[in-house]
Amino acid sequence: MLSARRNSTRRDLSTEMASSKRRRRVRALAAIGAALIPFTLTMANSESAFAGSSGAHAWGDNGLSQYGNGNTTPSTVPVAIGGLSKVKSVSAGGYSGLALLANGTVMSWGDNAKGQLGDGAFDAPTVPVPVSGLSNVKAVYAGRDHCLALLANGTVMSWGSNVYGELGNTSAGIVSDLPVPVTGLTGVKAIAAGTSFSLALLTNGTVMAWGSNSDGNLGDGTTTDRHVPVPVVGLTGVKSLSASWYHSMAVVAKGAVMTWGDNSYGELGDGSTTSSSVPVPVTGLLHVKGVAAGSHFSTALLSNGSVEAWGFNGDGELGNGTTTDSHVPVAVSGLSGVKSLSAGWSHVVGLLATGTVVAWGSNLNGRLGDGATVDSNIPVPVSGLSGVKSISAGGTFSLARP
Numbered sequence: 001m002l003s004a005r006r007n008s009t010r011r012d013l014s015t016e017m018a019s020s021k022r023r024r025r026v027r028a029l030a031a032i033g034a035a036l037i038p039f040t041l042t043m044a045n046s047e048s049a050f051a052g053s054s055g056a057h058a059w060g061d062n063g064l065s066q067y068g069n070g071n072t073t074p075s076t077v078p079v080a081i082g083g084l085s086k087v088k089s090v091s092a093g094g095y096s097g098l099a100l101l102a103n104g105t106v107m108s109w110g111d112n113a114k115g116q117l118g119d120g121a122f123d124a125p126t127v128p129v130p131v132s133g134l135s136n137v138k139a140v141y142a143g144r145d146h147c148l149a150l151l152a153n154g155t156v157m158s159w160g161s162n163v164y165g166e167l168g169n170t171s172a173g174i175v176s177d178l179p180v181p182v183t184g185l186t187g188v189k190a191i192a193a194g195t196s197f198s199l200a201l202l203t204n205g206t207v208m209a210w211g212s213n214s215d216g217n218l219g220d221g222t223t224t225d226r227h228v229p230v231p232v233v234g235l236t237g238v239k240s241l242s243a244s245w246y247h248s249m250a251v252v253a254k255g256a257v258m259t260w261g262d263n264s265y266g267e268l269g270d271g272s273t274t275s276s277s278v279p280v281p282v283t284g285l286l287h288v289k290g291v292a293a294g295s296h297f298s299t300a301l302l303s304n305g306s307v308e309a310w311g312f313n314g315d316g317e318l319g320n321g322t323t324t325d326s327h328v329p330v331a332v333s334g335l336s337g338v339k340s341l342s343a344g345w346s347h348v349v350g351l352l353a354t355g356t357v358v359a360w361g362s363n364l365n366g367r368l369g370d371g372a373t374v375d376s377n378i379p380v381p382v383s384g385l386s387g388v389k390s391i392s393a394g395g396t397f398s399l400a401r402p
Contacts, residue, residue, distance in 0.1 A: 076366030092394025216277025316377025
């Protein structure tokens with residue numbers, strides 16, 4: 001049973017979940033037309049308006065200025081974010097975005113109701129602003145209402161909502177509009193932010209977690225919230241990780257995948273719908289090099305460039321040509337040469353080795369970037385992007401750094 005504390009989070013998905021059946025009817029009609037025009041992932045490598053840019057681009061929902069371009073008009077194709085240059089990577093949160101610049105500083109834009117822009121205010125600028133006091137940043141990760149930054153010295157800074165301890169700093173209060181250090185963390189090599197919790201991969205291959213733990217998503221064998229980092233039970237040799245709404249993922253030795261937390265729709269991939277507060281192995285997966293956790297589904301990038309997915313599939317999140325949930329991994333249709341993945345609340349974006357981008361799942365507000373608003377249960381090309389170096393799927397929008 002879902003915890004009462006999750007009511008506010010569930011409202012974020014209520015529109016999408018409630019309208020899933022209606023969108024399935026639309027997809028059925030679209031499928032008739034699709035059958036007449038065979039789909040292929042082979043895309044032209046011609047120069048686009050974005051090629052060679054060091055800025056960033058957004059598409060999908062823009063109701064809270066997720067595009068950072070001075071307006072709130074949504075677009076079904078990528079548009080440039082204003083005021084950004086020399087961008088190294090991007091990260092999309094629930095309703096806000098982050099850009100790590102080449103000089104080690106960070107810019108932010110979008111929703112700021114809980115201080116998630118880190119600029120020392122709770123106003124809502126419509127263009128990117130600097131995150132205060134950050135330098136020598138190595139990586140950034142935006143959660144729903146909080147953000148993380150990994151510094152070059154292996155420590156972590158956090159800002160935004162701290163209702164459940166997601167900032168990992170007990171002195172921060174319920175929110176912090178400025179970055180604060182996560183207590184006691186050193187030797188960090190990777191970070192991930194979920195809905196109201198956070199993860200850190202250490203150089204010794206273990207994982208630390210903190211924040212909300214209502215479904216065991218911290219993996220410490222309990223459902224007790226943690227305001228400072230605690231070890232995830234039994235994990236060693238971790239290569240990469242991902243955090244989502246209420247579950248977490250880690251790639252371990254031999255490319256196997258461990259998952260923990262909520263399993264209401266089979267998102268743990270162990271063949272059941274039983275949640276787990278300790279890591280459990282995903283059935284039959286090996287040779288995985290990266291993972292991306294969506295709201296109630298999971299994806300894995302294999303070393304051969306193909307993709308597997310499992311969990312909720314009401315909007316085509318599994319990309320296998322159906323809208324049927326799966327409690328074990330299934331292959332995403334027609335994908336090869338994938339370089340990286342990012343999962344949003346109900347859609348996925350994938351960066352191909354060619355520098356182009358594909359997407360699948362919910363297309364509400366145009367979050368697939370294909371010029372339409374019809375959901376797709378197979379990957380479709382994102383329009384006009386080439387030479388892409390970084391991608392990120394947010395709650396209801398997406399970002400790319402060409």
